[in-house]
Amino acid sequence: MILLKDILYRVTLESVVGNTAIAITDVHFDSRKASLNDVFVAIRGTQSDGHDYIEKAVAQGALAIICEEMPEQIVNGITYVKVADTSSALATIASNYYGNPSANLKLIGITGTNGKTTIASLLYQLFKKAGYKTGLLSTVKIMVDATEHKATHTTPDSLTINKYLAEMSAAGVEYCFMEVSSHGIHQKRTEGLHFEGGIFTNLSHDHLDYHETFAEYRDVKKKFFDELPKTAFALVNNDDKNGPVMVQNTKSKKVTYALKSYADYRAQILENQLSGLLLKVQDQEVWVKLIGSFNAYNLLAIFATAELLGLDQMEALQLLSELESVSGRFQYFISEGNVTAIVDYAHTPDALKNVLETINDIRTKNEELITVVGAGGDRDATKRPKMGNIASALSTKAIITSDNPRSENPEAIIEQIEAGVEPIHYKRILSITDRKQAIKTACQLANAGDIILIAGKGHETYQEINGERFDFDDYKIVQETLKQLNK
Structure with a gap:
């Protein structure tokens, strides 16, 4: 039996109407899910305000309401709890409701514009290979040790995060690697969690539709490190000018990694080929299956994290060499007709530039580089011309x-x-609205030895048009088209 007063532990209460020593069944912030003896938390979202649905939640059987404003109509027998910020309260309530599961495992948060999914997913892979029960909360999927669940957001809501962390704790998971988005930080989804460490990858142009200014976007990321405890580590990319900014006010142990500047963990690219990278990491040479300087940064962050979490240096390097690329992150194949097709999630100017520069570093310039690129609707529009500039300047078509x-x-x-x-x-650009036709055209234009990059959607297996999701998989489409064309 869970009492309301127990899940309100560490929540700052402004006023209470009713009894907090009541047994509750579940917690919801979606009024449609509220039922008998539940707690309804009224969240102010970007699309709607939960306060407008308090009456509905009560009518459906909710026994307690957490709100920022007391409703005009107080129903007898219902407990109303007023707090300053319901998003923050929900995070703490969710953690309490599920028994504070983040304290039972070593939780590592990864934040930054690019590289979050790769680092989180490959750390999961590495620690599984090292023999540990491991968890993953990522854009691509959620893993409770070996059990896979579908992901819907980069950083899920507080209740979902704690639900999966509780499952991990019950399954004996020791380490969990979690993507932490700027939306997730801003909406307080990660409050109330106990982090063992945080990783900062880089910061570039993204999400300005939501954050409005780059400074606000940067400061939201910084907030994650400001709130890390003394016992945690903060691992930051020292080659990114925002790296030192992230840890200005952190209480945690500061650790740096870099390819170009002085840092605690350093790496150097000795060879960069389509088959992999030869790296020198902390004066030790290691061959890895991933390619590009952006992946050299990702792998260095992974190595540093593994060592900070207690893995032996040589074991960490050995495991690093075994890691496979993440779905939709520089995922490639070479067709029977010797056309190289690459699918990548690059959906920001910086990520697109990184991928195209990596391909240009590898190719001999005798072959064509054909890029298929778009930009998501209802998102930051200011990055669109930048992506057009980068794609046209760094591709042959x-x-x-x-x-x-x-x-x-x-x-x-x-x-x-x-x-x-x-x-x-x-003269280098073509515009084809239908994405499938655009991919087919790229395949028709490609000859033996040429490279096709399909950017923007990566691991996604759908296309979202006017509120509907249609099956759409870049990787499958390019694979099938090249086969049909005998290329």
């Missing part, structure tokens, strides 16, 4: 197409991408 247009007109998005193309590169 760029096909501009739709991504997930959502509620926007895909043609309008394409026009905004085209606006960034310099006149000197006009």
Whole structure:
């Protein structure tokens, strides 16, 4: 039996109407899910305000209401708890409700613009290979040791996070690696969690539709490190100018990694090929299956984290060499006709630039580099012309197409991408609204030895148009098309 007063532990209460020594069944912030003897937390979201649904939750049997404003109509027998911030309260309540599971395992949070999924997923892979029961909370999937669950958000809501952490704790999981998005931090989803460490990858142009300014986006990321405990470590990329900013006010142990500047953990790229990278990590050479300088940073962060969590250096390097690339992150194959097709999640200017520069470093320049690129609707529009500029400047041919247009007109998005193309590169671009047709055209244009990059959606197996999701898998489509064309 769980009492309301027990799940309110560490929540700052402004006022209470009713009794907190009551038994409750479940906690919800979606009024549609509230039922008999539940707690309903009224959250102010970007689309709707939970306070408008308090009456509905009570009518469905909710026994307690957590709110920022007391409703005009107080129902007898219902407990109303007023707090300053219901999002923050929900995080603490969720942690208490599930028995504070983050304290029972070593939880590592990874934040930054690019690299979160790769680092979290490969750390999961590495610790599994090392023989530990391991958890993963990522954009691609959620893993409770060997059991896979579907992911819906980069950082899930507080209740979902704690639910899975509780499952991990019950399954004997020792380490959990979790992507921490700026939305998740801003919406207080990670409050109330006990982190063993935090990793900062890099910071570049993204999510300005939500955060409005780059400074606000940076400061939200920084907040994650500000709140780390003394017992935790904060591992930051010292080659990113925002790395030192992240740890200005942290109480945790500061640790740095870098390829170009002085740092606690250093690496050097000795060879970069389509088959992998030869790295020198802390003066030890290691061959890895991932490619590109951006992955050298990711792998160095993974190595440093493994050592900070107690793995032996040589064991960590050995396991590093065995890691396989993550779905939709520089995922490639070479067709029977010797066309290389690469699918990557690159959906920010910086990520697209990194991937294209990596391909250009490897290719001999005798082959064509054909890029298929778009931009998501209802998201940061200011990055669209930048992506058009990068794709056209760093490819021999760029096909501009739709991504997930959502509620926007895909043609309008394409026009905004085209606006960034310099006149000197006009001849390099084609615009094809239908993404499937754009991929087919890229395949038709490709000859033996050429490289096709399909950017933006990566691991996603759907396309979102006007509120509907349609089956769509870049990797499958390019694979099937090249086969049909006998290329």
